[in-house]
Amino acid sequence: MLKHRIAIGLAFALLxxxxxxxxxxxxxxxxxxxxxxxxxxxxxxIGPIEAASALNxxxxxxxxxxxxxxxxxxxTKVWLDKSKMKATSEVGGFADLLAGRTVEVKFRDNxxxxxAEWIKVQIAE
Amino acid sequence: xxxQRPAIPGxxxxxAVLILACTGLMGLSTCKPPPIPSPxxxxxxxxxxxxxxxxxxxxxxxxxxxxxxxxxxTIDPAFIATLPDGDPLFVAEFNPDLEENVENPTLMRxxxxxxxxxxxxxxxxxxxxxxxxxxxxGLPISIESRDGPRTGWSGDGAPGDGSLRSFATGAVVQHFxxxxxxxxxxxxxxxxDEELDAMEAFQLxxxxxxxxxxxxxxxxxxxxxxxxxxxDVTLGKCxxxxxxxxxxxxxxxxxxxxxxxxxxxxxxxxxxxxxxLTDELVPPDDGFGTPGNGEFNTPSLVEAADTGPFFHNNSVxxxxxxxxxxxxDAFNNSPxxxxxxxxxxxxxxxxxxxxxxxxxxxxxxxxLENIRQGIxxxxxxxxxxxxxxxxxxxxxxxxxxxxxxxxxxxTAGGLHPLAVAQLRKARRLxxxxxxxxxSSETLARQAIGKLENTRDDLIESQ
Numbered sequence: 001m002l003k004h005r006i007a008i009g010l011a012f013a014l015l016x017x018x019x020x021x022x023x024x025x026x027x028x029x030x031x032x033x034x035x036x037x038x039x040x041x042x043x044x045x046i047g048p049i050e051a052a053s054a055l056n057x058x059x060x061x062x063x064x065x066x067x068x069x070x071x072x073x074x075x076t077k078v079w080l081d082k083s084k085m086k087a088t089s090e091v092g093g094f095a096d097l098l099a100g101r102t103v104e105v106k107f108r109d110n111x112x113x114x115x116a117e118w119i120k121v122q123i124a125e
Numbered sequence: 126x127x128x129q130r131p132a133i134p135g136x137x138x139x140x141a142v143l144i145l146a147c148t149g150l151m152g153l154s155t156c157k158p159p160p161i162p163s164p165x166x167x168x169x170x171x172x173x174x175x176x177x178x179x180x181x182x183x184x185x186x187x188x189x190x191x192x193x194x195x196x197x198x199t200i201d202p203a204f205i206a207t208l209p210d211g212d213p214l215f216v217a218e219f220n221p222d223l224e225e226n227v228e229n230p231t232l233m234r235x236x237x238x239x240x241x242x243x244x245x246x247x248x249x250x251x252x253x254x255x256x257x258x259x260x261x262x263g264l265p266i267s268i269e270s271r272d273g274p275r276t277g278w279s280g281d282g283a284p285g286d287g288s289l290r291s292f293a294t295g296a297v298v299q300h301f302x303x304x305x306x307x308x309x310x311x312x313x314x315x316x317x318d319e320e321l322d323a324m325e326a327f328q329l330x331x332x333x334x335x336x337x338x339x340x341x342x343x344x345x346x347x348x349x350x351x352x353x354x355x356x357d358v359t360l361g362k363c364x365x366x367x368x369x370x371x372x373x374x375x376x377x378x379x380x381x382x383x384x385x386x387x388x389x390x391x392x393x394x395x396x397x398x399x400x401x402l403t404d405e406l407v408p409p410d411d412g413f414g415t416p417g418n419g420e421f422n423t424p425s426l427v428e429a430a431d432t433g434p435f436f437h438n439n440s441v442x443x444x445x446x447x448x449x450x451x452x453x454d455a456f457n458n459s460p461x462x463x464x465x466x467x468x469x470x471x472x473x474x475x476x477x478x479x480x481x482x483x484x485x486x487x488x489x490x491x492x493l494e495n496i497r498q499g500i501x502x503x504x505x506x507x508x509x510x511x512x513x514x515x516x517x518x519x520x521x522x523x524x525x526x527x528x529x530x531x532x533x534x535x536t537a538g539g540l541h542p543l544a545v546a547q548l549r550k551a552r553r554l555x556x557x558x559x560x561x562x563x564s565s566e567t568l569a570r571q572a573i574g575k576l577e578n579t580r581d582d583l584i585e586s587q
Contacts, residue, residue, distance in 0.1 A: 021282055022273045023287030025415060025468065026558050027298040030307045031284060037294045037321055038286025088306040 013075045015047070025077060025118065029091065032083040033104040033120045043110040059097045059119075061105065070105050071115040081120045096121050130291060162511045165326070166233055169513030172327025175320055182312035183301030184220060185213035188293065188324070189240065191258045191300070194515070196433050196527055198331065199260040201237045201439075222304045232405050236439050242299065243279065244415045249305065250519070254410040255400055257439040259424065260432045262332030264289060267372035267425045270384040278437035279413040280387050280422035281478050290325040330514040333494065336369045337427060342585035343489055345541055351486030359485055362465060362473055363426075363451075372425035387413055387420035391459025398440045410438060419460070430484075430491035430538075432528040444538075445484040452480070481538075488538040493583055495531035496548075496576045500565045503555070503576070507569040521569065525555045528576070544582035551575035 034040045047063035060069045072078070078092040081104075097103065102122040108114035162170060177189035190213050192198040200214070208214060217228035226249035232238040238255040245252065256278050268274045268289060276282040276292050284298075285291035293316050303312040316324070339356060343349040354361040355370070359587055366386060368375040374383040401409045411417025421437050429435070435447040456462045457472035466472050475483070504522035505512040515523055532548045535541050551572045558568035 022270075022275060022283075023291070024243060024277075024281045024284055026242050026284075027295040028284045030298045030309065031294060031315065032309055035309070035315055036285045037283075037291035037316075037318075038288050040285075043286070053393065083309050083495055086311050088308055125586065 006022065018020075028081045028118065029089050033081050033102065033122050036104070036106070039106055039110075040104065044104050044106045045112070046104045049097055049099050049100065049101050049103055051099055052094075054094065057094065059103070061103055068112065070107075070119070072119070075117040076116045077118040079120050080123045082123045084122065084124050087123075092121055094124075126146055162513060166511050166513035168323050168326045170327075170511075171328045172323035172325065172330075173488050173516070175316075175324050176327050179320070180213075181297045181301050181313050181316060182214045183297065184223060184303050186216065186301050186305060187213070188296065190214045192261050194519075194523060197260050197530065198262060199258045199432050201434060202235060205234055205237060207447050221304075223302075226253075226305060227302075229255065229405055231403065232400060235403070236399055237434060238400060239300075241277075243281075244411070244417065246307070251406070251408065251409060255407050256410065256437050258331075260428060260561070261328050262428045262432075263334075263371070263425050264331065265329050265334055266336055268385055270386065271380070271382050274388065275385045275422045278421050279410075279417065280385070280420070288325075289328060290321045293321060293324050312404070327514055332498070333425075333427060336371050336373075337490065339364070339369050341490070341493075343486070344583060344585060345485065345489060347482050348485040348489035348540065348583075351479075351482035351484065351489075354475065354483050354512070355486055358469065360479070361475065362469065363483065365465075366423050366461075367426050370426045372423050374423070385422055387422050388461040388464075389419040389459055390421070390451075390455075390461045391455040392421070392436045392438065392440060393419065393448070394455040394459065395440055395453075396455070398438060400438060400440070407438075412437075426468070426487055427490050427494050430488045430534045431495070443484075444487055445480060448475070448483045448487070449480045451475075485538050485540055488534045488540055489583055491534045492531040492541075492544070493580065495527045496580050496583075499527040499531070499551070500573050500576050502527065503569045503573045506558075507573070509567045521555055521559045521565070524569075524572070525552060528552045528555060528572075529571065531579070541582060544579045546581060547575050547579040551579065 028036065036044065040046070045061065045063045045068065047061045048109050050060045050062055050067060052059045057072045059072065060067055062068070072094055078094065078096055080090045080092040080096055082089050094118055097119065104120040106117045108117045169466065176192070177187055180187055191200055191201065193204070196204040205214070211219065215230065216223045218230050228240050232255055237257055239258060241254045241256050242249065242252070243254050265476065268276055274288050276287070276289055282295065283292040284295040297313050297315060298307055303320070306312055307328050309315050340352055343352060355363045358365070365378055366388065372385050374386045376383060379386065388397055389412065411419060413420045429447070430444045433442060433444060433447070435441040435444070441447045441450060449475040450456055452475055457466070462472055502512070502515065502520045504510070504518040506517070506524070512520065528548055528551050532545055532552065534545045535545050552566050554572035554575060558565040558572065561568055
């Protein structure tokens with residue numbers, strides 16, 4: 001009886017406190033576009049920005065599978081990948097999502113219907 | 126499944142030459158052909174070489190700098206004190222580019238703490254965590270959870286997909302860099318997919334591959350009582366989060382697939398933490414996530430007694446102190462402690478004798494694991510079986526280290542003097558085997574016998 005009570009109590013509280021994702025973002029900023037282990041080539045999309053809408057807080061990009069629009073929300077991290085310039089990558093913002101720039105997009109929960117979790121923007125010069 | 130070593134391959138004439146060379150010039154035991162690895166073992170061996178030798182074009186550190194095999198794949202102040210000043214672990218002391226904001230040499234040497242920028246690299250002077258180094262033993266049975274793998278102290282140690290495979294990429298960025306610029310291709314190179322596969326295979330091969338099945342038929346009365354308290358849902362309550370003394374939640378409580386769990390157990394609220402007693406800046410560690418939610422993941426306890434200090438910030442030195450932590454206000458007022466109070470009607474309140482008994486149980490199962498690993502290493506040497514995660518010429522030394530750990534773990538708890546005497550005999554035989562040219566295999570087998578005797582002193586035959 002006691003064990004049953006413990007089980008219900010602990011399991012319920014655990015459900016309330018479950019985090020939703022486990023990858024850390026801190027070092028991701030220094031990993032170049034296309035090199036994120038276990039994500040790049042499998043769960044992210046890489047391609048040029050076709051258009052950016054500040055009004056809608058979204059960017060339209062394309063990859064070999066076609067065009068897609070990505071929502072940029074408050075929690076979305078934008079990183080400036082300067083590895084091709086042999087410079088330190090930096091934190092960026094929506095204003096850095098300019099047409100023509102190559103980006104890598106990771107979606108929340110790896111679902112393309114969700115907003116972007118992070119976007120890496122290639123800064124080549 | 127490991128592939129059996131085939132008979133000596135090659136041409137018969139070559140074989141005859143080999144035998145002649147062996148018997149005439151060296152000693153039989155040192156001239157047998159090297160063991161042949163299976164494909165899985167070859168991948169593990171490749172991962173081992175990378176883990177201990179590959180610097181990824183960085184500051185000289187390898188994974189083994191913080192996870193040395195000789196010290197149970199972790200570091201502590203006593204081990205750190207044995208390293209030469211030029212060891213890459215100390216890059217912050219001799220590399221001008223890394224003098225600031227990479228490590229805190231004082232806290233590293235005194236408390237075994239390293240810098241982690243878990244919440245980002247935007248404010249290196251003020252925004253960092255000081256954490257101990259978790260060992261990498263028993264990972265196949267300690268990092269899986271319902272929501273994916275949990276790596277590092279807070280369960281979110283790896284970039285990319287958050288897997289153990291990806292962990293090395295983040296470690297290279299954090300710990301291997303030549304400068305604070307952290308530019309790939311300049312300050313380090315990132316591991317390739319092939320290297321990540323191999324290092325993952327190596328790490329997964331280390332230590333236990335399966336859970337204990339408690340209760341064990343322990344012979345020691347103190348350890349046996351400690352095991353009872355450990356599993357008693359009205360007393361120790363330990364097994365709720367450490368099922369079978371491992372790193373996973375009790376499936377009867379949290380569900381069959383709960384696996385490893387994160388909790389805020391209040392360690393950060395401990396008064397008089399050693400790091401806080403220094404003059405060094407030690408920001409609060411917010412645990413999982415950015416910003417953190419204060420939670421850290423549950424470590425396995427089987428390997429605990431010889432891998433202290435304890436908790437994510439090395440705040441407690443002894444296994445007895447780690448058990449006693451759960452009696453205190455820091456735990457009982459924490460979210461996890463309150464969860465326990467809500468579910469069971471009370472917190473944890475063990476008397477001193479009971480604290481020592483639970484610790485004795487943990488010491489006993491740690492010693493049994495030392496013995497298991499020692500036998501495995503010696504058997505691989507004596508039978509010339511390929512063990513991918515250890516170089517053949519290191520097998521005896523590693524068996525010696527495991528035996529030393531077993532002696533220390535039991536002796537420090539005043540436990541099982543007869544078993545300790547057996548372990549000392551095994552240790553002497555291992556040393557003799559290391560020094561012998563002609564009878565090392567025989568001596569290794571004799572050492573296995575002593576370790577088996579020791580095991581029989583600790584536990585009823587199963």
